[in-house]
Structure formats: C-alpha cells, structure tokens
Amino acid sequence: MVRRSRITDVAKHAQVSIGTVSNVLNNLPTVDPMIRKRVEESIAELGYIRNRGAASIRSKSNAVYGLIVHDITNPAYSEIASGAKREAAENGYNLLVASSGESTSVELENLKLFEELRLAGIVFATISGENVKYARQIQARGTPIVIIGAQDVPEIPHVTFSDNTGGALAMKHLLSLSHKNIYFVCGPLKIQAFQDRLAGIKSAIPKKSTVTVTHFETDGNSLEAGIAAARAIEKMPAKSRPTGIIAGNDLIAVGIQQTLLHGKVLNSNQRVSIVGYDDIGIAGLDTISLTTVRQDFNVIGKKSVELLIAMRNSVGKIDSKKLSINLVPELIVRQSSFSVKPK
Numbered sequence: 001m002v003r004r005s006r007i008t009d010v011a012k013h014a015q016v017s018i019g020t021v022s023n024v025l026n027n028l029p030t031v032d033p034m035i036r037k038r039v040e041e042s043i044a045e046l047g048y049i050r051n052r053g054a055a056s057i058r059s060k061s062n063a064v065y066g067l068i069v070h071d072i073t074n075p076a077y078s079e080i081a082s083g084a085k086r087e088a089a090e091n092g093y094n095l096l097v098a099s100s101g102e103s104t105s106v107e108l109e110n111l112k113l114f115e116e117l118r119l120a121g122i123v124f125a126t127i128s129g130e131n132v133k134y135a136r137q138i139q140a141r142g143t144p145i146v147i148i149g150a151q152d153v154p155e156i157p158h159v160t161f162s163d164n165t166g167g168a169l170a171m172k173h174l175l176s177l178s179h180k181n182i183y184f185v186c187g188p189l190k191i192q193a194f195q196d197r198l199a200g201i202k203s204a205i206p207k208k209s210t211v212t213v214t215h216f217e218t219d220g221n222s223l224e225a226g227i228a229a230a231r232a233i234e235k236m237p238a239k240s241r242p243t244g245i246i247a248g249n250d251l252i253a254v255g256i257q258q259t260l261l262h263g264k265v266l267n268s269n270q271r272v273s274i275v276g277y278d279d280i281g282i283a284g285l286d287t288i289s290l291t292t293v294r295q296d297f298n299v300i301g302k303k304s305v306e307l308l309i310a311m312r313n314s315v316g317k318i319d320s321k322k323l324s325i326n327l328v329p330e331l332i333v334r335q336s337s338f339s340v341k342p343k
Helices: 007-014 018-025 033-046 075-090 104-116 132-140 163-176 192-203 223-234 250-262 297-313
Strands: 064-069 094-099 121-125 145-148 158-161 181-186 212-217 244-247 273-278 291-294 325-327 330-332
Touching (some): 007 033, 064 297, 075 094, 075 250, 094 104, 104 132, 145 297, 158 297, 163 291, 181 192, 181 223, 212 223, 223 250, 244 250, 250 273
Parallel strands (some): 158 325
Antiparallel strands (some): 291 330
16 A cells, blocks of 8 residues: 655655644644645645554554444444444454444545544445545555445445346336336435436336336435325325335335325325335334345445455555455345236
8 A cells, every 4th residue: 555644754845843743733823824834735745644543543453444334323334334343353453433424524524534543444335425536535645445335436446236236126026016107216316326226227117118217306315205205295196196116225115105004195006016225124024014125234344344454465556346346136025015906
C-alpha cells in the first residue's frame, strides 16, 4: 500500500517544527497567521490526514477494522455487522461500527473519522455512492477499502449480490402468476442497487408484451415508507392499482403488505401480490410469509473482512477485480405472492 504522509513530512515541507504543525492542527490562537497558512498549504499539498488513533490501535495485536453502514436500524445492515464482526474476531481483529443514519454528510464524517483513527481497513456499505470519491482518496493514501454494494468503482474491491439478477428473479415470478400491471416501489433511483434491480425487472419482460412496470418512488426505505406507499395505492382508481409489487427491500414490502391487509379499501378479490428484497428475519414469520429475493448479509459481512485481511497481507499493487466477490441472490417463494386469477 502507498505510504501516508506524516506530521514530520508536513513540518519539513512547511519548514517549521513538528510542534508548530501540532499547534496548527489543534487550532491554537498563538500560531502566527502567515505560518498557519503555510502549514495548512503543506497539509493540503501532501494530503496529510491527522492520526487520532492511540498507538495500541496501530499494533497488530490490537488491530481494528471499521464498518460504515447506511442505517444500523435496518436488519440487513445489522446482519452485515454481525458477519463482519465474527470474521474479524476469528482473525484477531476488533471491529468498530458506525451508522450514517441514511445521511450522506454523516457518512462522509464517518469515513474521515475512521481514516484519522488509522484503522487497519474500512468496509464501506453505502447505497448512495455520493462519497465513493472520498473512499478512493482514502485508499490512495494507504488505508484498504472494501465496498459493499453495486458501485462503479473498479479500483476498489467490492462484495455484492447481483441486483440485476435479483430484479429479474422477482419479475419472472410475478409474470409466471399472470401479473401485467407491476409497481417497483423503492427510494430514489440515484441509488445504484435500485437502478440495477429495475434494469433486471425490465429485462425479464418478453418482447411485444403488454406488461407495464411503474417506478413508485418512496421517501426512504423504511417500514414507514411502505405504509405511506400502501395508502397512496389505496387512493388510486381500481383500474390503475397494481396487481403485483416488487419492493426495494423487505421493510417497504412489509409496510405495504400489512397496511393493505388491514385496510378497508381493497377486498379479498383485489389482493396485491408483494415480493420483497433481502429476506430479513421477519420475512419468514407465519403472520408475514413474504416472498422475497434473498441476500445472505452475514456472508457479505464475512467476505468483506476476508478481503480486508487479504489486502492487508498483500504485497505490491492490488488487483481489485480478482479480489472482488459477486454473489448470486435467490428467490424465496412464500404466501405473499399469488396468481391474478384465484384457482
């Protein structure tokens, strides 16, 4: 890996003492403005990142990896953290987990903090892709990075399930049940995973088919977002309502399912088939029995840490394509999907 710039490099470049650089970093008012400016310019030019980590963190016996997830309250990310933590522990490492709470600005701050702590490596589970540029810079400065999810970053190793394949699996299932008016209910399509799933959904439609697919955008990817989507669907004219729904994740799917099930608008002959995505724990409950596209998030977490360890032990330039892992999702059929025409 590339050697990071050190505080001694900054001091030499700015022609000041290490103590002066430290005073600038600590924003002490006693530093002469001209000297402060010179030191700050050297820091920027050298790409120096302050080391806030204790010496023990840098030692091999107490090495720490970092995991940044989009939202730890989402069961999918909790499972990723569980798999990553188990794999790290089995190899003598600790794991520091940070949740961005679906905020890209917090996500960026987490990346900066983890680099300042000089962690042994970072697993970056992002869905927006907005901070991938900074992740590239971190790796270029010497910290191994592994990205979870579908991001167009060929120089950084990644672990992901094929969202295109997953979308096609869900669509083919609904087509086999004679559905023709299908909604893809998820958050903004700026999220790469949703783009890929929608592409997979459309690719499964036969040529000259009368099947229609509509993207219904939700405000977020939570249970509440699914509830709001269901209420909007209930208000649609009967002829416009979808007969089948593919949700961006299981939380959205369950929100839709339970709202429509307990609502007073749709009768038993107007039931809507629902296919989720992820196969989180509650999807298999008897009271929910959600058909879904399964991704094994424990495996994702485990494989991500395996990649970090491989990168840490590598010598020379890393071949990210050879290290990257692409997994295949699986359709799990339960009772939330059924034929348009009851048997």
